[in-house]
Amino acid sequence: MSDEALFVNDIIEATRDGIIKAYQCTECNEMGVSVQALCKQCGNNKLNIKEISNVGKVVTYTIQTVAPDPFVNEVPYAWVIVELEDKIRITGWIPFISSKEQLSIGQKVKLVKSYKPGMVFEKLSE
Amino acid sequence: MNKVFLIGAAGTAYGKSNLTARDLSMLASKHAIENAGIKPQDIQASFVANAFGMAEKQGHLGPLLMSSLGIPHAPSSTIEAACCSGGSAFREAYVNVASGFYDVMLITGTEKVSHLDTLTATTYFAYGGDYLFEGCSGASFPGLYAAMARAHMHEYGTTEEELAAVAVKNHNNGMFNEKAHLQKKITVDDVLKSPVVADPLKLFDACPFSDGAAAAIIASEEFMNRNGLEKKISIKGSGRSGGSGSLHTREDMSSLESTIRASREALGQAGISVKDLDFAEVHDCFTIAEIIAMEDLGIFEKGQASKAVVEGRTAINGEIPINPSGGLKSKGHPVGATGVGQIVEVFDQLTGNSGKRQVNDARIGLTHNVGATGGSCAVHIFERE
Ligand SMILES: CC(C)(COP(=O)(O)OP(=O)(O)OC[C@H]1O[C@@H](n2cnc3c(N)ncnc32)[C@H](O)[C@@H]1OP(=O)(O)O)[C@@H](O)C(=O)NCCC(=O)NCCS
Ligand SMILES: [Zn+2]
Numbered sequence: 001m002s003d004e005a006l007f008v009n010d011i012i013e014a015t016r017d018g019i020i021k022a023y024q025c026t027e028c029n030e031m032g033v034s035v036q037a038l039c040k041q042c043g044n045n046k047l048n049i050k051e052i053s054n055v056g057k058v059v060t061y062t063i064q065t066v067a068p069d070p071f072v073n074e075v076p077y078a079w080v081i082v083e084l085e086d087k088i089r090i091t092g093w094i095p096f097i098s099s100k101e102q103l104s105i106g107q108k109v110k111l112v113k114s115y116k117p118g119m120v121f122e123k124l125s126e
Numbered sequence: 127m128n129k130v131f132l133i134g135a136a137g138t139a140y141g142k143s144n145l146t147a148r149d150l151s152m153l154a155s156k157h158a159i160e161n162a163g164i165k166p167q168d169i170q171a172s173f174v175a176n177a178f179g180m181a182e183k184q185g186h187l188g189p190l191l192m193s194s195l196g197i198p199h200a201p202s203s204t205i206e207a208a209c210c211s212g213g214s215a216f217r218e219a220y221v222n223v224a225s226g227f228y229d230v231m232l233i234t235g236t237e238k239v240s241h242l243d244t245l246t247a248t249t250y251f252a253y254g255g256d257y258l259f260e261g262c263s264g265a266s267f268p269g270l271y272a273a274m275a276r277a278h279m280h281e282y283g284t285t286e287e288e289l290a291a292v293a294v295k296n297h298n299n300g301m302f303n304e305k306a307h308l309q310k311k312i313t314v315d316d317v318l319k320s321p322v323v324a325d326p327l328k329l330f331d332a333c334p335f336s337d338g339a340a341a342a343i344i345a346s347e348e349f350m351n352r353n354g355l356e357k358k359i360s361i362k363g364s365g366r367s368g369g370s371g372s373l374h375t376r377e378d379m380s381s382l383e384s385t386i387r388a389s390r391e392a393l394g395q396a397g398i399s400v401k402d403l404d405f406a407e408v409h410d411c412f413t414i415a416e417i418i419a420m421e422d423l424g425i426f427e428k429g430q431a432s433k434a435v436v437e438g439r440t441a442i443n444g445e446i447p448i449n450p451s452g453g454l455k456s457k458g459h460p461v462g463a464t465g466v467g468q469i470v471e472v473f474d475q476l477t478g479n480s481g482k483r484q485v486n487d488a489r490i491g492l493t494h495n496v497g498a499t500g501g502s503c504a505v506h507i508f509e510r511e
Pocket of ligand 1: 247251308334335
């Protein structure tokens with residue numbers, strides 16, 4: 001039980017089906033989507049893993065025109081940081097966004113799948 | 127803690143080199159030994175700062191470097207903290223000498239990446255961030271700083287023209303540095319019209335991929351006295367902090383907590399405030415990074431640094447010269463060498479050897495070196511004796 005932790009592949013594999021896995025501290029209820037064994041807030045070593053909402057808002061973003069390896073054929077696209085409804089921040093990308101005007105801070109988005117191996121979001125209407 | 131002195135420092139030219147990282151580290155170390163006025167045998171141990179050795183298929187560089195200097199018995203290990211490798215290596219050496227364990231240490235930063243094409247280098251550099259999440263979702267290294275830039279612009283109304291002013295100022299300074307990678311005068315318009323790398327950052331907002339090496343030698347007071355060496359520069363403060371290795375999990379995207387912590391530690395040790403600084407070499411891997419650095423160091427209030435740059439307050443003849451060397455932007459950014467290279471600039475400034483970019487009557491200088499998006503930060507403060 002005390003070996004419970006959130007590992008890289010737990011997070012990444014769940015996103016294939018648009019699912020976001022988070023840890024939650026059994027003591028202080030702190031939550032996050034990050035590779036974690038000990039609670040960031042209180043140091044407790046007992047974490048529960050649970051599914052959380054995949055809807056959130058864009059905190060900041062960039063339009064990538066020069067990309068790293070797996071993404072060379074995808075440019076331009078948006079790389080985004082998203083704050084989910086549970087106030088947890090995660091990272092992902094939105095294909096086919098080619099200019100900054102097509103996105104804005106505060107835009108509502110939803111995780112749909114993972115691809116190459118990043119987490120793909122899509123824009124939602126308000 | 128014992129008093130520690132910076133006794134020698136030297137760097138190679140930064141840019142595209144035909145030499146290997148191993149050759150470059152040897153050259154910089156040789157020159158540092160010469161200007162410290164010591165024998166190589168005086169060096170008891172060394173740290174090498176190097177981030178992308180595997181790009182040249184060479185790890186474990188330390189012993190090879192020590193052998194080239196004729197001191198194969200001296201232990202040497204590599205310190206890797208992405209772009210903060212140099213500052214971190216210097217800090218670890220400082221701890222060793224200040225604690226009295228060693229009397230003399232050599233710190234050498236080196237990097238060779240210019241043999242990689244743009245895509246390969248962009249991919250290697252992305253490895254320095256939270257690659258499995260941020261890089262694998264498409265963020266390049268410039269992309270991470272672009273996201274910070276957008277957050278800063280949103281929060282404080284910072285403009286692309288103001289960011290461009292940082293690049294113009296650093297290129298102006300680099301014109302007076304014959305070892306700088308990009309010695310080219312540019313205008314705000316040139317920056318705004320340069321190709322977009324990761325919006326809002328453009329080619330001229332970014333530092334280049336550079337090769338180069340830099341080396342520094344530090345020694346205890348006892349060693350200086352025993353050998354009758356002249357004490358020129360003392361290390362007044364050493365600050366080091368970690369921060370979240372991921373950008374996306376942070377509360378504040380327009381500030382680096384590790385800079386705040388490391389600088390307060392260093393300033394506290396030195397017993398000074400930023401107002402006492404005569405100049406600073408800060409980590410301007412992108413124009414936005416220099417703005418955020420000045421604000422987190424406390425030189426300007428949040429949201430005010432970019433205005434100060436436009437007003438010329440950070441130029442070499444301004445109230446607080448920032449990056450007189452040209453910074454990462456113009457001088458170049460050979461990743462492992464950068465943090466040590468900042469210290470070479472401080473050495474040259476405090477010994478009055480900076481030629482046309484000499485800061486008038488420079489007495490106290492600060493170096494600020496960041497790894498990735500702030501996962502590592504090292505700040506050092508030096509004073510002319
Ligand atoms: C901006 C970037 C993508 C350009 O890639 P690159 O492989 O250097 O580009 P090239 O070699 O094709 O250079 C094209 C031209 O732009 C110039 N150039 C390259 N980088 C430059 C820069 N940062 N500023 C100004 N000019 C630059 C080159 O000199 C060259 O000019 P030339 O054709 O007249 O010789 C790359 O330099 C980069 O990503 N920089 C940031 C590095 C980084 O993230 N460092 C870690 C930060 S902590
Ligand atoms: Zn807890």
